[in-house]
Amino acid sequence: MQNDKIYFDIIANVKSKQDLDKLLAEIDFLEKAIYKTDTAALSTSRLYGYIKDIPQSQQDNFLRELRAKLSDLPTTKVKVPFTPSDALMDKIHEAVGGGLIEIQIDSSIVGGIVIEKNGKYIDLSITRQVSRK
Amino acid sequence: MDLPQIFLLGLALAIVALALAAAQLFNLYRKLLANLKITDHVYQKTDKIIDTLSDDIKKQVEKTILEVVQNSTAKIASDLENLIDHDSLRRELREMILEEQKKIQSNLEEYKQSQYEEISKKANTVLSQILRKAVIDLPQDMQEKIVLKALEDAKRQNLL
Numbered sequence: 272m273q274n275d276k277i278y279f280d281i282i283a284n285v286k287s288k289q290d291l292d293k294l295l296a297e298i299d300f301l302e303k304a305i306y307k308t309d310t311a312a313l314s315t316s317r318l319y320g321y322i323k324d325i326p327q328s329q330q331d332n333f334l335r336e337l338r339a340k341l342s343d344l345p346t347t348k349v350k351v352p353f354t355p356s357d358a359l360m361d362k363i364h365e366a367v368g369g370g371l372i373e374i375q376i377d378s379s380i381v382g383g384i385v386i387e388k389n390g391k392y393i394d395l396s397i398t399r400q401v402s403r404k
Numbered sequence: 405m406d407l408p409q410i411f412l413l414g415l416a417l418a419i420v421a422l423a424l425a426a427a428q429l430f431n432l433y434r435k436l437l438a439n440l441k442i443t444d445h446v447y448q449k450t451d452k453i454i455d456t457l458s459d460d461i462k463k464q465v466e467k468t469i470l471e472v473v474q475n476s477t478a479k480i481a482s483d484l485e486n487l488i489d490h491d492s493l494r495r496e497l498r499e500m501i502l503e504e505q506k507k508i509q510s511n512l513e514e515y516k517q518s519q520y521e522e523i524s525k526k527a528n529t530v531l532s533q534i535l536r537k538a539v540i541d542l543p544q545d546m547q548e549k550i551v552l553k554a555l556e557d558a559k560r561q562n563l564l
Contacts, residue, residue, distance in 0.1 A: 366555040382539040395554035
């Protein structure tokens with residue numbers, strides 16, 4: 272039960288493909304590091320902060336579960352004409368209902384955003400609004 | 405000559421004169437009779453001619469009337485036929501003109517529509533280019549605001 276909250280807290284911070292890649296790299300690192308007693312190396316990992324209270328015998332299992340949950344995350348493709356700030360990423364993440372956001376920088380989009388979610392293509396750009404009128 | 409001789413001579417002369425006058429009268433009478441006969445003959449001939457002429461005229465008149473009636477009937481029939489032909493021709497022409505008019509109107513509508521679409525497309529392209537220029541020059545925080553506004557609108561419209 273407590274583990275569920277930890278999973279939730281970890282996954283809530285995974286918003287983009289980059290976040291996911293970073294987390295997967297950390298999982299790789301931890302899977303190898305947890306059996307070592309190099310606490311200095313472990314302390315550099317943010318993820319270790321979440322799992323340090325879990326008994327060491329269960330940590331390996333926890334990380335496997337986490338990897339599985341991450342692979343099940345729904346992905347939403349988002350196209351914007353610029354690299355979004357973290358604040359905007361949070362807003363987009365919230366607007367699309369969570370999951371993983373795959374950002375694509377597309378300079379052809381004028382003023383707005385294009386979202387591809389569950390097979391739906393939602394063009395929220397100004398260009399689209401103009402051509403609709 | 406003595407008086408009785410002169411009287412007798414005078415009497416004889418008078419008798420001769422009377423005889424001559426009688427002869428002249430007789431001749432005149434004969435001539436008159438002859439003239440009367442001629443006149444009668446002429447009358448008879450004239451009557452005959454008139455009768456003949458009258459028949460001819462009657463026949464001619466009848467013939468002429470018949471011809472006129474026949475010609476008139478033929479002309480009326482021909483005119484009637486022409487009239488009918490003209491009517492049907494007029495009807496066909498009207499239909500053809502209406503058909504052509506419809507085609508022209510339809511072509512015109514298509515042309516107008518295509519022109520309208522073309523203009524609309526061009527207007528959109530120009531507007532998009534202007535917008536692109538305007539938006540590209542905006543600072544990122546302004547562009548992010550536009551994205552946020554688009555997301556809010558999409559949420560309101562249940563697009564997400």
